[in-house]
Amino acid sequence: MRQIQKIEQVEQVMTSREIAELTEKRHDHVLRDCEVLNENYVKMGLPKIGDTLYKHSQNGQQYREFRLTRMQTFDLMTGYNIELRIKVNRRWEELEQTVKNNLPALPTTFAEALRLAANQAEQIEKQQAALNVAEGVIQDKNKELKVAEPKIMYFNKAMTSNGVYALDIAPKVLKMPFGRTKFVEFLKSQNLLMKYGKPRPLQQFVKAGYFTVDQRVRTNQFGATISYDVTLITAKGLTYISELWDKYQAKK
Numbered sequence: 001m002r003q004i005q006k007i008e009q010v011e012q013v014m015t016s017r018e019i020a021e022l023t024e025k026r027h028d029h030v031l032r033d034c035e036v037l038n039e040n041y042v043k044m045g046l047p048k049i050g051d052t053l054y055k056h057s058q059n060g061q062q063y064r065e066f067r068l069t070r071m072q073t074f075d076l077m078t079g080y081n082i083e084l085r086i087k088v089n090r091r092w093e094e095l096e097q098t099v100k101n102n103l104p105a106l107p108t109t110f111a112e113a114l115r116l117a118a119n120q121a122e123q124i125e126k127q128q129a130a131l132n133v134a135e136g137v138i139q140d141k142n143k144e145l146k147v148a149e150p151k152i153m154y155f156n157k158a159m160t161s162n163g164v165y166a167l168d169i170a171p172k173v174l175k176m177p178f179g180r181t182k183f184v185e186f187l188k189s190q191n192l193l194m195k196y197g198k199p200r201p202l203q204q205f206v207k208a209g210y211f212t213v214d215q216r217v218r219t220n221q222f223g224a225t226i227s228y229d230v231t232l233i234t235a236k237g238l239t240y241i242s243e244l245w246d247k248y249q250a251k252k
Contacts, residue, residue, distance in 0.1 A: 012095045014073050014088075016066040017054070022088055027065075030076075034066040037076055164212055164232035167199060174242055190244050199231050210237030 016034055020027040038048045049072050053062040068076065070092055077088050165173060171183040187193045192210070194200050201211035214230045233241065 012092075013050075013067040013069055014092065014095065015054075016068065018091070019068070019073065019076070019088060022091055031064065031066065033076060034068070037072070164234050165238055167231060167233070170233050170238060170241070173238065174245060176245065186245070186248075187241070190241075190248075192241070193231070198229070200229065201231055205237070208236075209234055210240055 016030045017027055019025075020030045023030075034049050034051075041048050049066045049068050051064055051066045054065050055062055073088060073092065167184060168180040171178060171180065176183060176186075184193065184199045187199070188195055192201060192205055194202065201213070205211050206213065210233065212232050212234060214232060215227060216230055217225055217227045220226055
């Protein structure tokens, strides 16, 4: 049999601001009284009144307030008059009644205890099922990453030190069934490269970050230095070309 979970009641507190409102006192005076009370608690070895910060609804600034337990509230109110003590006592009664109304009823018979345990077990099973679904999604994502890992490693290996791909390397990375010449023809057919002359990208795709053009120099057989341009494809451009190639294949 499953162990029935114990339902614990959280201790209520009343703020110094609420006490100030109920007793029609200035909040700074209530704060002062709480500090005096804390000094006496320290001397007697009793727990001090806890304090925190709250945000003012009008100016958005943070200010200090105390949070008193029922007994600490009674200690504070002993120094006030009877009418004020009655107001605060009635407010405590309202707070405690609210807590009672929000707490689930404790089982009074063995059958009720069994039903409570069964309901708790059902909630646990639902949470476990949701957890299992989440774990399944994570496992599927891990499998996808494992499948893609060789391709990612190949991309990184084929990439130059500047993070771009040469026209003879790109078709290999994309697993296309041809080499540089056919690849250039494909790019021209997709209006990425100029139709005639050397393979040069259209300016709009250079601005889009798909291509870059490097200027390089070499020495010919006569010892003269010759400058020439080399078209390179960026990682962003490779992704774009891959999408175009998939669409092209789907039409065939």
